Amino acid sequence: MFLRNMWYVAAFSTDVQPGKCFGRRFLNEPVVLFRTASGRISALMDRCSHRAMPLSEGHVDGEIIRCPYHGVEFATTGTCARIPGQDRIPAAANVRSYPVHEKDGFIWIWMGDSELADPGQILDNPEHRDPAWSWRPYTMHVKADWQLLVDNILDLTHIVYIHANTIGGSPQTHFDANVSIAFDGNKVTLLRKMPDSVPPRTYIAAGGFKGKVDRWQQVEYEPRHGNILRVNAGACDAGTGAYEGRRDNGFVLLNVHGVTPETETTTHYIWTICTNAPRETGVPELLFDQFYETICEDERALEAQQRRLSDTPDLGFVGIASDGAVNRARILVNNLKKAEAETAVA
Ligand code: FES
Ligand SMILES: [Fe+2]
Numbered sequence: 001m002f003l004r005n006m007w008y009v010a011a012f013s014t015d016v017q018p019g020k021c022f023g024r025r026f027l028n029e030p031v032v033l034f035r036t037a038s039g040r041i042s043a044l045m046d047r048c049s050h051r052a053m054p055l056s057e058g059h060v061d062g063e064i065i066r067c068p069y070h071g072v073e074f075a076t077t078g079t080c081a082r083i084p085g086q087d088r089i090p091a092a093a094n095v096r097s098y099p100v101h102e103k104d105g106f107i108w109i110w111m112g113d114s115e116l117a118d119p120g121q122i123l124d125n126p127e128h129r130d131p132a133w134s135w136r137p138y139t140m141h142v143k144a145d146w147q148l149l150v151d152n153i154l155d156l157t158h159i160v161y162i163h164a165n166t167i168g169g170s171p172q173t174h175f176d177a178n179v180s181i182a183f184d185g186n187k188v189t190l191l192r193k194m195p196d197s198v199p200p201r202t203y204i205a206a207g208g209f210k211g212k213v214d215r216w217q218q219v220e221y222e223p224r225h226g227n228i229l230r231v232n233a234g235a236c237d238a239g240t241g242a243y244e245g246r247r248d249n250g251f252v253l254l255n256v257h258g259v260t261p262e263t264e265t266t267t268h269y270i271w272t273i274c275t276n277a278p279r280e281t282g283v284p285e286l287l288f289d290q291f292y293e294t295i296c297e298d299e300r301a302l303e304a305q306q307r308r309l310s311d312t313p314d315l316g317f318v319g320i321a322s323d324g325a326v327n328r329a330r331i332l333v334n335n336l337k338k339a340e341a342e343t344a345v346a
Pocket of ligand 2: 152158159162163294298
């Protein structure tokens with residue numbers, strides 16, 4: 001079951017240029033995203049009301065999208081604007097539209113009850129608009145249940161194993177990490193501190209560290225404000241106050257992971273990697289390349305998990321100590337599902 005009353009990342013703003021459209025399935029529903037000549041973004045059900053032709057195979061012309069089959073036209077609201085050869089336009093010819101909102105380089109979509117969609121609730125990603133930060137966008141189609149992606153990001157003990165060839169580093173550093181989890185019913189925050197540790201090579205290149213560092217990894221998940229996870233990782237010179245919030249003398253690597261279900265077993269993974277490491281050093285580009293490899297390692301693991309889950313649908317999971325944040329996120333999501341089911345019944 002999906003959470004419908006939630007903001008999801010549908011695409012990057014740059015994916016949908018003026019005059020262009022493309023189809024993408026969300027929560028099992030086919031959607032066409034398009035941008036009009038004036039720059040307005042729209043999301044409609046990707047099904048012409050006449051004979052079910054995908055509108056995403058049609059054309060955007062000025063402020064409308066035209067079905068490629070018999071030329072019926074729709075406005076950004078889904079209202080049928082023109083039927084060739086007749087004046088009367090029945091209300092049944094309109095197609096469903098979905099609330100969309102652009103913010104910080106993402107196009108957000110709301111697949112649930114339109115009355116409940118409040119764009120003011122969408123989380124900020126200020127690094128995407130701050131000139132001191134560099135970032136790169138990625139879109140992956142992962143053949144796995146969306147909740148496996150959330151689990152993956154909230155249990156970073158996998159770094160030692162899945163990412164042994166990329167960002168893994170010394171296993172002991174990770175096992176000695178000081179881990180805390182905060183959960184207030186709406187938001188899960190996982191914080192791992194690795195004080196006074198030897199920095200990985202990439203960190204030395206990015207931060208210019210001469211000695212040991214205080215490292216951190218913090219994951220925040222607050223699905224009421226959009227189904228993304230923000231992972232803030234970085235390091236400062238040891239003992240200079242990184243854990244008290246003084247992080248000017250280090251560098252930060254931020255991943256924003258948009259996790260958007262396509263079907264029960266496939267997910268649009270729309271993510272960015274951002275850093276405040278100085279651009280002129282060339283370090284951001286190196287970090288970005290390395291991180292892409294890292295996320296490909298996650299993708300392979302997630303798809304392997306999904307294959308086994310599909311082979312063994314009657315078997316559940318067994319909990320272990322590192323599941324703390326994952327379990328809280330699952331409780332949070334289950335509570336949201338229950339609340340949504342109750343609203344639907346009411
Ligand atoms: S199917 Fe779209 S106009 Fe006929
Ligand atoms: Fe990972």
